[in-house]
Amino acid sequence: MQSRVATLLFLLVPCAAVTPQALAAWFNSSQGIMMSSRNSSALAYKEAGVLTQCGISIYKEPLKAGDLQGLRDIMIDGPSPSKECSGLGLPMVKVREALFPLAKEHVDPVRLSGLYLALRGDLNMSNNASQQMAIELAMAHAEPQQLTDAYVALDHELYLPTSTAQAASVVLAKAGSDAKVLLSTYKAEKRKGSSDTVALQLSTIAAVNAQLSSHGGGRYAKDAMLYNSTEFQKHYQDAWMDEWIDAPMEKRVVNYIPGQEGFQAYRASELSDFFGTDGPKLWTAAKAATQQRIASDGKTYTIEEFKQYFGANSWQAQWDFAPEVACKECAQPVHTAFEVLV
Numbered sequence: 001m002q003s004r005v006a007t008l009l010f011l012l013v014p015c016a017a018v019t020p021q022a023l024a025a026w027f028n029s030s031q032g033i034m035m036s037s038r039n040s041s042a043l044a045y046k047e048a049g050v051l052t053q054c055g056i057s058i059y060k061e062p063l064k065a066g067d068l069q070g071l072r073d074i075m076i077d078g079p080s081p082s083k084e085c086s087g088l089g090l091p092m093v094k095v096r097e098a099l100f101p102l103a104k105e106h107v108d109p110v111r112l113s114g115l116y117l118a119l120r121g122d123l124n125m126s127n128n129a130s131q132q133m134a135i136e137l138a139m140a141h142a143e144p145q146q147l148t149d150a151y152v153a154l155d156h157e158l159y160l161p162t163s164t165a166q167a168a169s170v171v172l173a174k175a176g177s178d179a180k181v182l183l184s185t186y187k188a189e190k191r192k193g194s195s196d197t198v199a200l201q202l203s204t205i206a207a208v209n210a211q212l213s214s215h216g217g218g219r220y221a222k223d224a225m226l227y228n229s230t231e232f233q234k235h236y237q238d239a240w241m242d243e244w245i246d247a248p249m250e251k252r253v254v255n256y257i258p259g260q261e262g263f264q265a266y267r268a269s270e271l272s273d274f275f276g277t278d279g280p281k282l283w284t285a286a287k288a289a290t291q292q293r294i295a296s297d298g299k300t301y302t303i304e305e306f307k308q309y310f311g312a313n314s315w316q317a318q319w320d321f322a323p324e325v326a327c328k329e330c331a332q333p334v335h336t337a338f339e340v341l342v
Contacts, residue, residue: 215280
C-alpha cells in the first residue's frame with residue numbers, strides 16, 4: 001500500500017445533484033444496470049433526491065464509496081486473481097437488488113471486493129456463499145483483514161473444524177476482533193481444561209474487548225445510548241454478541257483537511273486502517289458524531305430520533321437499511337476513510 005501520509009481525494013465542494021435524466025440514462029445503459037427505458041425513468045425519479053442527499057454519484061475516479069459505477073462493476077465482473085479488486089461475478093438481477101442498499105450505506109467497492117476475496121480464497125467458502133456473505137459483511141462495515149486473521153487463527157493455528165472456524169470468523173469480523181488475543185486466550189483456556197466451546201466463547205469476548213480497547217469505538221444499544229463491548233456483555237449477558245452486532249457503530253468527527261473547517265465522521269477502524277498508529281490518537285481526541293439517516297417517511301433523523309420514532313425494539317433494524325446522510329457536524333457529502341489515500 002502507498003505511504004500512510006493522508007492525501008485528500010475529495011475537496012470541499014458542494015455535492016452535485018444526481019439528476020433523474022443522468023440516472024435514467026445510466027440505468028438503461030449496458031454500462032449501468034440494463035433496465036428498460038420506462039423502468040429506468042421511474043426508478044431514476046424515485047431515487048435521484050435521496051442519492052443526492054446521501055452524496056452518491058454515478059461515477060467517481062478512482063473507486064470510492066457512494067460510486068454506483070464502481071459498485072456495479074465490482075459486483076458484476078468475474079473473479080480475477082491478477083487484479084487487486086476482483087469482482088464477485090453476480091448476475092445482473094442480484095446486482096440490481098444489492099446496488100442501492102450498498103450505495104446508501106456508503107460501502108466502498110474495494111472493501112466489498114476484499115471481503116469476497118477473503119471469503120472465497122482464505123476461508124474457502126463456496127462462490128455463492130462468498131457472494132452473499134461479502135455483501136452482508138460489507139453492510140456491517142466488517143474489515144477484510146480481521147476476517148482473514150480470525151480464520152487463520154481458528155483454522156490454521158487451533159485446528160477447529162472448518163465450518164466452525166468459518167462461522168466464528170464471520171461473527172468476529174462483524175463484531176471487530178483482535179486475532180492475536182483470540183489465539184492466546186483460546187490456548188490459555190484449553191491449558192486450564194476448558195472445553196472447546198467454552199474456550200471459544202471466552203476467547204471471542206477477549207478478542208472483541210481487546211480490539212475495542214486498542215482502537216476505540218462503541219455501539220448504540222436499544223436505548224440509543226453509546227456503550228462499549230464490556231458494558232454490552234454485562235447488560236445482555238449470553239445475548240451480548242447478537243445485540244452488539246445489531247447495534248450501530250459509533251462515529252467520531254475528524255477535520256479531514258488540516259487547517260480547514262472540513263469535518264467528516266469516521267469509524268474507529270477506518271481511522272486506524274488509514275492513519276496507522278495515529279488513528280487511535282485521532283479517535284481519542286475526536287468528539288462523537290451526531291449521525292443521521294433518512295427514515296421511511298423521507299425525513300432525516302438522528303439515532304435518538306429514530307428510537308423515538310420507531311421505538312426501542314425496532315429502531316436499529318430501521319436504521320440499518322436507512323440511507324445515510326452527513327452527520328450534523330459534518331461537511332457535505334458523506335465520506336469514508338477509504339476516500340483518503342494512504
